[in-house]
Amino acid sequence: MVQSQAYTSLSNLLEKHTGQTLMANRHWRIDMALKPLMRENSIPDLDTLISLIDIDADPKLTSACVEAMVNNETCFFRDQANFALLTGPVLDMLREQRMGTKKLRIWSAACSTGQEPYSLAMAFNENAEKWRGWNIQIFATDVSSSALAQARAGRYSQFEIQRGLPVMQMLRYFDQSGEDWIAKENLRRAVTFTEHNMLNPAPHFGKFDVVLCRNMLMYLGEKRRTQVLDAIGTRMADDGILMLGAAETVIGQTQDFRASQEFRGFYEPVSRAASHLNAAHRIFG
Amino acid sequence: MRTCLIVDDSKVIRKVARHILETMQFDVAEASDGKEALDHCSGTTPDVILLDWNMPVMSGMDFLRAYRSTVELPKAKVIFCTTENGVGHIKAAIDAGADEYVMKPFDRETLEAKLQIVGCL
Numbered sequence: 001m002v003q004s005q006a007y008t009s010l011s012n013l014l015e016k017h018t019g020q021t022l023m024a025n026r027h028w029r030i031d032m033a034l035k036p037l038m039r040e041n042s043i044p045d046l047d048t049l050i051s052l053i054d055i056d057a058d059p060k061l062t063s064a065c066v067e068a069m070v071n072n073e074t075c076f077f078r079d080q081a082n083f084a085l086l087t088g089p090v091l092d093m094l095r096e097q098r099m100g101t102k103k104l105r106i107w108s109a110a111c112s113t114g115q116e117p118y119s120l121a122m123a124f125n126e127n128a129e130k131w132r133g134w135n136i137q138i139f140a141t142d143v144s145s146s147a148l149a150q151a152r153a154g155r156y157s158q159f160e161i162q163r164g165l166p167v168m169q170m171l172r173y174f175d176q177s178g179e180d181w182i183a184k185e186n187l188r189r190a191v192t193f194t195e196h197n198m199l200n201p202a203p204h205f206g207k208f209d210v211v212l213c214r215n216m217l218m219y220l221g222e223k224r225r226t227q228v229l230d231a232i233g234t235r236m237a238d239d240g241i242l243m244l245g246a247a248e249t250v251i252g253q254t255q256d257f258r259a260s261q262e263f264r265g266f267y268e269p270v271s272r273a274a275s276h277l278n279a280a281h282r283i284f285g
Numbered sequence: 286m287r288t289c290l291i292v293d294d295s296k297v298i299r300k301v302a303r304h305i306l307e308t309m310q311f312d313v314a315e316a317s318d319g320k321e322a323l324d325h326c327s328g329t330t331p332d333v334i335l336l337d338w339n340m341p342v343m344s345g346m347d348f349l350r351a352y353r354s355t356v357e358l359p360k361a362k363v364i365f366c367t368t369e370n371g372v373g374h375i376k377a378a379i380d381a382g383a384d385e386y387v388m389k390p391f392d393r394e395t396l397e398a399k400l401q402i403v404g405c406l
Contacts, residue, residue, distance in 0.1 A: 075394065080401050158370060158388050164398040167375060167386040176372050 006046045010034075010069065013053060017066045018143050019199045019224035033068040067144045071219060074112040076164035077119045078214065079246050082265045086210075086243055087123040090263055094209055095130070097239060103135045107208040109232065110198055110216035111140035114151025114191065115164070118183060120212075121190035122169055139205050141196035152193050154183025198228045202235040209237050215245035222253070229254040233269055242267040286312045287405060288329075292322040292345065293337040293366070298389075302335055302366070305393050309406065319348030326352060330359040333405045336383070338367035338374070346381055353382035362403040366391065 010030055011022045022030065034049065041061065043049045053062050077083050091104075098104060108117040117140035124136050142148050150156075154174075161170055161181040174181040196203050198216065211232050217225045232242060233256035242257055243266050244250070250257040250267050260266040289311045291302045303313045314331065316322040320343040322334065334352075338345040349363060362385075365378045370388040378386055384403045387395060400406040 075398065077398075080398070159390075159392075159395075162386075162388055162391070162399075163395050166402045167379065167383075171372065171375065171379075179370075 006050055009050045009054075010046075010065070013062070014066060014069045015221070018070055018197065019221070019228070020070060020219040021221055022069070029071075030069060034065065037064055037068050063145075067146050070144050070147070072112045072144065072147050073215070074115045075160075076115045077166075078116065078164060080164070082243070082246060083119065083123075085263055085265070086212075087120070087127075090210075090241060090243075090266060093262075094241070095134075098209065102133055103137075104210070105137045105206065105208045105237075106139065106210040107205070107212070107235065108138065108140040108191075109196075109211060109213040111142050111147075111151060111193070112144070113147045113156075113160070114140060114154065114193065115156075115160075116140070116212060116214070117151075117191040117193075118154065118173075118187060119164075121187055122173055124190070125173075125187075126169075136190075138191045139203075139208075140191050140193050141198075141203065142193075143195070143197045145195055148193050148195055151191075152188070154188045156181050156183075198231065199224065200231075202231045205235070207237045207240070208235055209240045210243070211236060211240065212243045214243060215248070217248045217253075218245060225253045230256055233257065236269045238269060238271060240269060242269070286310060287333070288312045288314065288331040289405075290314045290316060290322060290325055290331040290334045290361070292316045292319065292334060292340070292348065294318055294340040295337070298337070298366075302396075305396055306335075308393075309397065309400070319343030319345060319351070322348050323351060326358060326361070331361045333362045333364060333400065333403060335364050335366045335387075338365065338369045338378075346377070349378070349381045349383060362405055364399055364403060 007027055007030060014020050014022060038049055049065065053065060056062065094104060106120060108120065111117050117138050120138055124131055140151065158179055161174060170181065173184055173187045175184060194203060213232060217228060220228065229250060236242065241260065246265060256270055257267040258270050260268050289306050291299050291313060293299050294317050299315050306313050314325060316325050318340040336345045336349065345365060345367065352358065363383050364385040364387055365383045366387040366389065368389045375386050385399045387399055397406060
């Protein structure tokens with residue numbers, strides 16, 4: 001079992017680099033996550049690992065340690081009902097609104113190993129006729145370079161491939177390679193992956209019509225949640241839409257977003273003017 | 286209550302699958318081969334059938350072909366659940382009328398998602 005002092009050090013390391021906190025009920029995760037790294041680097045115990053990190057013996061080791069602890073849990077078409085709401089009525093609404101430009105920009109933030117952006121790309125492809133002539137750009141970012149490497153390769157184990165992915169889409173969009181399944185080139189080309197830490201200012205990819213940031217805020221402390229939401233807000237189109245995880249909300253976290261009246265689990269940017277009005281109300285009562 | 290028929294010659298697999306399905310509020314029945322499954326389906330129609338491939342007496346594929354070709358039987362959703370993980374097997378199962386395919390080993394989340402995909406959750 002991880003000693004509590006060691007746990008605190010590692011938890012602080014993770015928080016510093018990613019904003020993620022390790023709740024007490026996830027202490028077990030540290031043990032499991034770090035064992036392969038320690039074995040690979042012939043590090044006998046956690047105390048030694050922490051000492052090596054403290055003296056910054058090898059930045060790569062620190063980075064690998066953080067990556068090992070990051071929660072990369074994801075699956076295809078996660079939260080099916082909500083995802084169907086996105087790829088159905090929400091995108092239909094945006095399609096109407098952007099008929100003039102026929103351009104749609106989507107950011108899958110904290111995309112982990114890529115199942116979310118690939119699910120989106122597949123959803124668009126399933127409705128190819130409807131989106132014919134449109135410029136659909138899907139950007140996907142994550143803090144973990146190893147998760148992104150897997151995402152870019154589009155390579156999934158048998159266990160990963162069948163989590164949430166209907167068998168017909170698995171056959172249509174993936175090729176079997178030994179025990180793994182690899183995304184076909186047209187699917188991989190549909191997504192642009194970039195490394196990005198959500199604690200940093202949002203990447204300069206222009207404004208996004210849709211941002212998905214699901215099941216990431218729940219691992220952050222309150223201040224970090226606000227920081228991340230504010231950064232996302234700077235990259236949203238005024239009439240764009242934000243999708244959070246089922247257990248997440250903007251309420252009490254930021255003044256930049258409000259819950260969508262139409263779509264449960266979705267949030268709209270509050271206009272700059274409205275934000276200023278709210279601030280004036282707060283100041284002057 | 287939704288009903289599921291588990292068709293597998295392994296007692297262990299049936300026990301594990303039953304446990305998972307019961308936590309999802311399914312009423313579960315079991316059969317140890319395709320023949321037993323056909324007998325079961327002649328008297329009642331489960332919402333979903335979890336079907337192994339390789340079994341004695343009657344295989345999962347033989348069961349599925351017989352089940353899908355029996356016009357008078359109302360049709361349950363069928364999810365193949367097998368160690369056969371090659372594309373050829375998967376395509377053959379779909380061609381024979383399977384609605385979904387789970388490659389063993391699987392966990393609760395995988396099965397839950399597949400049940401949602403076929404509309405049984």
